[in-house]
Every structure is written in structure tokens, then in C-alpha cells.
Amino acid sequence: MDNWNRDRWDWKRALRKSRDLSDAAKVLAAAFCDDLSDRDSPCCSHTIEDIALDVGKSERSVQRAIRELEAGGWIEVHRARGKSRKSEFRCKMPATLATETGRPRVTNLSSYARPKDEPAVTTVTPKGDNRVTPYNKEPKSHQSARASDAPDPIPIRYRDHRFLGSITHGPRIVPSTDFGSLNRWAAWLADEGLPKLCNTPLGRKAKKGDTVFFALPTKAPPTCAAGRAEARAFFAAVLDGEASRHAAQ
Secondary structure (H helix, E strand, O other): OOOHHHHHHHHHHHHHHOOOOOHHHHHHHHHHHHHHOOOOOOEEEEOHHHHHHHHOOOHHHHHHHHHHHHHOOOEEEEOOOOOOOOEEEEEOOOHHHHHHHOOOOOOOOOOOOOOOOOOOOOOOOOOOOOOOOOHHHOOHHHHHHHOOOOOOOOOHHHHOOOOOOOOOOOOEEEEOOOHHHHHHHHHHHHHHOOOOHHHOOOEEEOOOOOOEEEEEOOOOOOOOHHHHHHHHHHHHHHHHHHHHHHHHO
């Protein structure tokens, strides 16, 4: 799979149709496709504990599912020694399906006419669909999370910046109820020697309710070297800006 952005959906579709995999293996594969892997690469590195937290399964169940996917040729695994070390995973298409799913899908639309009773296709995001909402076009419920007297902690150069692996501009708004994403970011920050999220100015509490929203580069921490460097630069700029504001007071 030379283009993961394109091929990931064929991979996920073929895997979902497989009758040889258990439901647990399919849940884990969906997590690899949607959250755990980079958008531009089928590779990622995680601990078994982090994966178990993300999919809501026990570590033993995750290990069984990994072995099942590996035996079926759906992933390659380079296991790390030690519980706290990250293993490397690479999604791939089984040899028996690679040729079939790799064929281009061409549809002749030259003679297609849209029926009168069929709604027109639009690129406008449906109302209430905030799954990939950028920071600078977030809904009012998210804006209220930052509606306070405190200055915006996001450096100007990152407010409309497109981070590696993201399909939108600006940081992603992640609610405190998204435990899987925040746990992965907590582990990433610890590995990088950076402060905990609760000790940064990136969290804002909504006016109504107890939910806290965090402005982060992406929903999941980056795993490629360029993405990690970009995320480190983002957090460094945020912390430097906060230090400067405190020094000016």
C-alpha cells in the first residue's frame, strides 16, 4: 500500500468483510485505521497498555487480536521487550487480497443524470457534524470552552496551521471525555519530557457543564519523526508564550 491516505479504506473494507477474523480483531483493526496509525503512513508504535485503553479491551484480549491479525497477514509487528516499551505495527494487505483490492475503481458518470427527488451533493459540512472541525471554525459549544478573560494560548502562527496528518487547519479541539486520545497524549508528553496537559494553558472549561476542551495538534499524538518535531515545536511555543505573559504581569 503505497498511499495510506487512499488505501486505508480499501484495507478496512476488506478486513470488515473477512469471515476468518473475530470481532475483537476487527475492532482493533478499525482502531489502527482510524486512530492509532498516522494519516500518511500505515505504521505506528504503541504499548499494549495504550492500545487496550483505546479499544476498551483487556491487554490479553489485545494481544490475542494482534496475533490473529498478524497470522492473517493484515499487520506486521516488531515487538519491543518490556511492558512499557512501544512495539511497532504496520498495516498491510494479505497477499491473497492485494491484487484484487489494488485494482482501480473507475465509474463512468458521463451518462448519469440526478433524479429530481435525489438531493444534490454538497461539500458543506452538515449541521452538527463536528468530527473534523478545525480550531478556527469550531462550534459555539467549543468556543464557550475558551470564552474567558484569559488570552488565547495558541500562538498566532499555529491558529491556521495545518499539522502533519491532519485534514483541517488549526489545532483539534479534544474534549476531556475522549479518554483514549488524552491518555495517548499524556503518555507522549511524558516521553518527550513535557508538562502534563493539566499544567499547560491549552485546557478551557465550558461555561455550561464540567467538560474541559483541549486544543491539541491532532487527535492522536504523531509517531513519525517530522510529526513529533512539529508537535514539540507547538508545545514549546505555547509554553514560551505562557511564560512571557507571566513575566509581563
